[in-house]
Amino acid sequence: MPRDYTHELGTEVRSISGGYELEREETMEIAGRQVLYAVGNAVADSSCCGYWGCRYAVVPGYVVRWKYRLDVNGRSVSSVEPLSDPEVRQDITRFLERNEAVTQVQFL
Numbered sequence: 001m002p003r004d005y006t007h008e009l010g011t012e013v014r015s016i017s018g019g020y021e022l023e024r025e026e027t028m029e030i031a032g033r034q035v036l037y038a039v040g041n042a043v044a045d046s047s048c049c050g051y052w053g054c055r056y057a058v059v060p061g062y063v064v065r066w067k068y069r070l071d072v073n074g075r076s077v078s079s080v081e082p083l084s085d086p087e088v089r090q091d092i093t094r095f096l097e098r099n100e101a102v103t104q105v106q107f108l
Contacts, residue, residue: 005036005060005108007067007076018044020056027063028095030088034063036080037092039100056104057096059083083107 012021020042027034036059043053061080069077083089093105 002064002079002081004077005080006071007078009038018042022058028092030062030092035083035092036060036063036078037096039096039102054103055101056106057100057102058106058108059089059092059096060108080108 007025009022009025012019020040022038022040024040025036025038027036029035037057038060039055039057041053041055060078061082063078064081065079067076067078071077083092089107096102096105
């Protein structure tokens with residue numbers, strides 16, 4: 001079942017111990033369908049445990065409708081279908097780890 005995904009590139013999200021920000025979005029073709037993914041960086045720069053960071057990716061899913069509307073804050077919204085096939089998820093994870101140098105992949 002498709003759901004909306006709000007594109008939030010360049011929006012830093014801060015917490016008490018650090019923050020994260022998506023820096024780039026891409027699509028890849030899997031079995032004739034486009035899969036949306038975004039890569040970014042997270043950093044713990046104000047925690048009591050010291051400084052830490054990682055490069056990560058989020059995978060909203062298959063693109064159903066690309067940037068078909070704007071939300072109330074003027075950000076683009078796409079319709080995506082979440083990825084449920086474990087083998088496809090594993091293939092995407094390996095691709096992202098190898099080609100984007102990410103240490104974490106989250107499927108939304």
